[in-house]
Amino acid sequence: MEKTLEVRQLRKRYGQVEAVKGISFDVGKGEVFALIGPNGAGKTTTIRMIATLLTPTDGDAVVAGHSLRAEPEKVRESITYLPDEAGAYKSMTGMEYLKFMAGLFVADRERAKACVEYAVERCGLGERLGDKIGTYSRGMTRKLLLSRAVMTRPALAILDEPTSGLDIINALEIRRMIKGLAAEGMSFLLSSHNMLEIEFLSDRVGIIDKGILHVTGNCEELLERYQAQNLEEVFERAVSGR
Numbered sequence: 001m002e003k004t005l006e007v008r009q010l011r012k013r014y015g016q017v018e019a020v021k022g023i024s025f026d027v028g029k030g031e032v033f034a035l036i037g038p039n040g041a042g043k044t045t046t047i048r049m050i051a052t053l054l055t056p057t058d059g060d061a062v063v064a065g066h067s068l069r070a071e072p073e074k075v076r077e078s079i080t081y082l083p084d085e086a087g088a089y090k091s092m093t094g095m096e097y098l099k100f101m102a103g104l105f106v107a108d109r110e111r112a113k114a115c116v117e118y119a120v121e122r123c124g125l126g127e128r129l130g131d132k133i134g135t136y137s138r139g140m141t142r143k144l145l146l147s148r149a150v151m152t153r154p155a156l157a158i159l160d161e162p163t164s165g166l167d168i169i170n171a172l173e174i175r176r177m178i179k180g181l182a183a184e185g186m187s188f189l190l191s192s193h194n195m196l197e198i199e200f201l202s203d204r205v206g207i208i209d210k211g212i213l214h215v216t217g218n219c220e221e222l223l224e225r226y227q228a229q230n231l232e233e234v235f236e237r238a239v240s241g242r
């Protein structure tokens, strides 16, 4: 399988704390890979290194053929990162926001226009795109942000807690949006504490704890390996070493 992301012995130390202790995994083209782990496990640190926002202490990752260490600007062109606390400008309309962001990311006017059209179609907000973002529900804002994040069609989309705080319908719509994009060949690296979400969305899962990636596999493999009924049991057993 063609690989969009190859993480090799990535390590991060904050002073005395070694938050990520040399982890390695791959994400294939069109694959959704979820990092799961307890609070403080090292998920955000790993994601932020791959998103080029934190410099690794050691190790490397290759994104769409570009080394994080040697070509961070090329990596930046191949990814999008949507943090869980991301917000949008409340005084802009959704449409103004999409046009503004396309202008920031894409120099060519025709291409920027195509990016906006793509985002408009993806977000499903219809006429509400003419309203100010300050009037949007949390779910609508998240759909707008996700469509903005993928408008340039990056090889890898990195999403931190993509549906946290959303109701069931909005969360389902976001998950379907991610699945649709993956089916078109976009790769996803996401973190989530929601095991239902992980089971629905991800092709493969990596369980991280105390900076170590303990196991990777698809949900069926993990259920079998840990003799578990569901992913929550897998998680509990993997992190408690049972």
Ligand SMILES: Nc1ncnc2c1ncn2[C@@H]1O[C@H](COP(=O)(O)OP(=O)(O)OP(=O)(O)O)[C@@H](O)[C@H]1O
Pocket: 014, 017, 019, 037, 038, 039, 040, 041, 042, 043, 044, 045, 046
């Ligand atoms: N800037 C920092 N300085 C010092 N220590 C940090 C810093 N950022 C994170 N850490 C520590 O690194 C470890 C991993 O943190 P990280 O935020 O990556 O975990 P996480 O898995 O994303 O947790 P959560 O699920 O709570 O978001 C924790 O022990 C945390 O306290």
